[in-house]
Amino acid sequence: MRASVLTLWLLLAPAIAAAQGFAGLGADADGFHDPTPDRMLDFPADHGPHPGYRIEWWYLTANLEGADGQSYGVQYTLFRQAAAPPPAGEGWANQQFCLGHIALTTADEHFYAERLARGGVGQAGAVAEPFAAWIDDWRIAALSEGPASALGFGDLRLQASTGKFSYDLRLSTEAPPVLQGEGGYSVKSDRGQASYYYSQPYFRADGTVRIGEQVVAVSGRAWMDREWSSQPLAEDQSGWDWFSLHLDETTKLMLFRLRQEDGRHYLSGNWIGASGSAPISGADIELEILEETDLPGRRVPTSWHVIVRSRGVDVSVHPLNPRAWNETQIGYWEGPISGVGSHEAIGYLEMTGY
Amino acid sequence: MLTIRFVRKTYPTPEGPLEVLRDVSLDLAEGETLALIGESGSGKSTLLHTIGGLEPIDSGQIILDGTEISAFGDRRASAFRRDRIGIVFQQFNLVSSLSVDQNVRLQARLSGRHDGTWITRLTRTLGLDGLAARYPEQLSGGQQQRVAIARALALRPDLVLADEPTGNLDAETGDKVMELLLELVGQTGCGLVMVTHNLRLAEMLSRQVRLIEGRIA
């Protein structure tokens, strides 16, 4: 990894750091827009960037089975960070910065890589139609030039590579995007912090992954999250534990816990079924740590007992690889999980602030 | 105190080796003063130099107070000379850049046997009091030789070697210098070996030995 101090400065600000509450994002968002509950999301325009908001991400995770019988997890994230409120500025004067994270996880190994770039000149960015989000050659983009089907993303191709690993996946779905929170307005604290948040949890994924020289054909499910905000966290929130679970072909579960310094964590979630998406209140959720993993310099809860009482969910989730730590400039845990109990689930767990 | 046994010394010359000393044997008792006399080239100066360790010998022994100094290399011979032997030369051999006082104290300082009281007495006896700050070039020959004698005796040596000490001086000055030398040798109680071709001066010493062509006559 490159270790330019400059990179560090920039990384002190972006999205993940926001979760840790030390990047000033808990402070007032002068000049930036703030999410409001009454705004209707508009597709496909909202697939593209929102430079008036401070941070934004395109977040894709995939649980895959290889032709070799092994399980694989894939992560692709593009963060957008605005250093100044609009207007964005042209060319190099543009004050939008992009951060890319990619990762590939097996039961034995976890690979990750990170890139940083400036917006404005075309090296990194996103467009709504035809959909594309990229940083250098790490790219997720619409396969066909035509309009996206059902206001969703349509068929996408996801590509990223480094010397150590790469992946090339085709993602397809007919389903429309799923709005999280209340119609896409996702509250993050009792004091009003919120973001716009929608997902596409219905992707079928197939393609190849490569580790070193070894290429394996893979297929499975993928889940994309889109979120943007200017002030997503309260000042006393130190990190989060976020779950995305495929309970079956049509039923999906998203829930998160925002850890607060006073120990009264903020829990929330969404139940996604054939009839649509419904919020889950914090009181309905119970999260219990089953097992922790010692990683260099930290201890991370990697096995959980997840209960959603109103929906009869009671599963124990375990990681494919408990050491799925992305030691990026700001580190976090991100890896595939599987659950047993009331449901046979697969999904992804993300934990920040450890 | 000094014992010389079968000392031989040869110089290489273009015409072949020249035997300067041929089986010279000699003894010097405690406090004895000895005059070495002989023609030029008889080997008397060479004998004196070998006693002082200034020239090595080819064979034989030179023993001073039980120490065989003729067996020493340059380092030990130098140290022995520095600490035990005072030498007075015909050409005075003073260090031109040192003052009279510094010249007098030179060897005593080198040997670490510097005795201020003794040196003060010595310089007074030799009449050097008023000359302490002068430099050799500002002195007459007699004065320079008195400085050389002071230097040789300043460390209270066991043995004083003198090589024609009055050779560069007129008769009157020479006699005065000679008297002083003998007086001080007497006071110190050290031995004296003096080379001279002046029989009158030789008579002033307790014993005379004549060298002829490198042999004791």
Place this chain on the structure above:
Amino acid sequence: MTVTLWTLATLASHWRRNPVQIVALLVGLALATALWSGVQAINTEACASYAKATALLGGPDVKVFRPNTGKSMPQTVFVELRRAGHLVSPMIEGTIVVDGRRLRILGIEPISLPVAATPEGLQATGEAEGVPAFLRPPWEALAAPETLIRLVGNETLPPRRADSSLPENTLVMDIGIAQQVLGMEWQIGRLLMEPGMGLHVDVLHRFGLAPVAAAEHDVSAGLTNSFHLNLTAFGFLSFLVGLLIVRACVGLALEQRLASFRTLRTCGVSARRLTIAVLIEVVLLALLAGLAGLVLGYVIAAALLPDVAGSLRGLYGASVSGTLRFAPEWVFPGMAMSVGGAVLAAGSALWRVYRLPPLAAARPDAWRDAQAKQVRRSLIAAAACALAGALFYVYGDSLEAGFVIIGCLLLSAALALPALIGAMLTVLGRAARSAMSEWMIADMRQQLPGLSLALVALLLALAANIGVGTMVGGFRETFLDWLDRQLAAEVYVRGADEAQARAIDAWAARQPEVRNVLPGRMTDTVFAGQPIEVRSVVDAPTYLEGWPLLAVAPGAWDAIFAGEGAMISEQLAYRLGLGLGDTVDVGPGPLTIFGIYADYGNPKGQIMLSLARLEQDFPEARRMGTGFRLAPEDVGPLLTRLTATFDVAPDSVIDQAALKTLSRQTFERTFAVTAALNLLTMLVASVALFTALLSLFDRRVAQMAPIWALGISRRRLAALELGKTLIMAALTAIVAVPVGLILAWLLVAVVNVKAFGWRRPLIPYPEHWFTLGLLSIAVAAAAALLPSWRLSRIGPAHLLKVFANAR
């Protein structure tokens, strides 16, 4: 310990009694160290400046790519490469003129920039979080503190922050703002990659890129070395001279104290201890003198550095800081040279002290007699050195061999000098008619061994002056001549863009006083793996007559204007081993070489085509300033009309006379440095001579006494003494001229060609030799004055003593 201390005190008492000697010894050694360390300091500072400039591009390991043709490429090349997964970083470079001085603008993209190429100012910042000021409006730039001071009050450039790691007169800023400042929006100049990365040949080909060889973006590998070579040659030669002085001084100091050494030996100081004491003394003196020399060297370097910096900037565009720092790179070698040199020079003397018998007849002349016998042996050694040099010349083929040959030459000359002067004195002796002149010649012969070291020092100083002076002088003459021809036109005008340039050309052609309009184009390309320039030439008789051709085939110009031939620069011919009749293949078809021309000072090779052919083969070639030929008195009015008609920037119009004046000034500054070093070297030689004469003084008295007794006044004797020294100096100068010329020839024809690829004509400067001859006599006079004066004041008693002591 006591023994050593008292021995040292006794040794030191000599200096107290003879202060002139110790001053001469210290001054000689200090001057030698000063020259050496001064020159080293200048070189070190200059190299540090280059290193800074080079480090800005990330040093030798960072991969650099540039467009195959032209100086810039569209920014989209960068984006496309990044989006294809090639981790390149864009850079743009250019110069602007601020308040009449050039300022280098370097635009970087700090996020993608290789870590090794990131300026210190971007790595260490006080800002704890957020986007650094470098990347957000108003886009803070970085510059060396000296540059900041220069730009105080400037409101047009972005705000600035100090970064002392940057070279002077360079402003580093974000690429976006740099593009605006340079007027090159959406353009980039080069692409950088982290060490260990690279671009595949196919990629290079597809994007029209060429890798930049490390040497090309390393300024220090360029022509500036020529200048430093001069300086280093001077420093080294002066140190050699300094060593000879030290040898003479130490020899003198020991010889004069032989009697004291013997007395110390009889007082019981062993040979070993005495030698150690003398060694300690020499080292202490060397340390003292070395320290003084370092300070003096610093003063010399600090005084010369602004001129050196000015020269380098003017000559080669290399930016060197005008201020000097104490750097271990020259401080420690300076001290080491001083101490090591002194010990080396004292080595043989120390050996003699060690072997000194306490009672040997005190004959101070003994050493010299031995030296006199050495003359024959020296002559044989000189012949051996000369032979070795000749063998290296015939069989050696490298820069190193060139330096070895120079070493052989100087050593050989030094060894042979006493014999040569002896021979000249023999010839003079045959011509001598009067008894007095016969005695003088005989006396000089006798004096020669004692003076030979000092004379060798003088010889080396003179030879170095002639050699380096001839090299630099030849450089100036050919360069100025070449400049005259290159700048044949009276005015050069550069249009803001192609359209304006064409309009100006057309306008100029209509002006009655303009005799010729000479447009030109140039482009960069790669040939045989080397970056080269391709330039145009137009068919104008006044222009072509003066072209500095080194070799030309019949009908050359016709062939070139027919588009069938090309000419190449000397450097390119030398590097690629090309000659007349060979072909070069840079464009669509091969071109026959019809001529080779001089292109001094250009680190790149060059190919010259007709304008038509160049425009056809390289449509992207950029315009050079168009030259207008007209009468010098019409220049002013024409420029007035031109600026009234067209909106041209002031720095786009170059008045040839002004440019030439600037070039000449640059050279004069170079000469100021050379002249100062010349003078210092001669000063060192003068001290050497003075020391040697002092050491001979007592012996001189002994030899003068009989002559004085014969009825020659002391005054007359002193005058004769002075005269003899001057004659010896003059004889040395006579030997120095051929030695200096051979040295110059070696520098020009061997070292220069190997180092830089071009050869300059050797132009002898007899008036320079004459000046030097006079200078050497003046130096000898200065050195001999005090000893002669002392001789004239010596008391009769002192002279009489000679007889009294001669038993």
